[in-house]
Amino acid sequence: MKNYKFATLFVTAYLVLYAVLTANNTPYSVVTAMFVLSPFLVIWMALTVLKYARYSGKELNDEEWGYQDKEKTELNGDD
16 A cells, blocks of 8 residues: 555554543454554554655755754754
């Protein structure tokens, strides 16, 4: 599935539903089944976001890592 927004909303709704059902004394088998399925949904969501979401931030060029809110000169550690 190429729609990362749907994946994110679906997994978030699933988590909210799981929390509500757990708090409302839902049968143990239903809660357990949802719990067992949840890691697969989270992995699916993460892979979908990494594969299809577009990054519109600043490119790092030859740097290995960086922060968008700091300039390179501010990261030298000498305060």
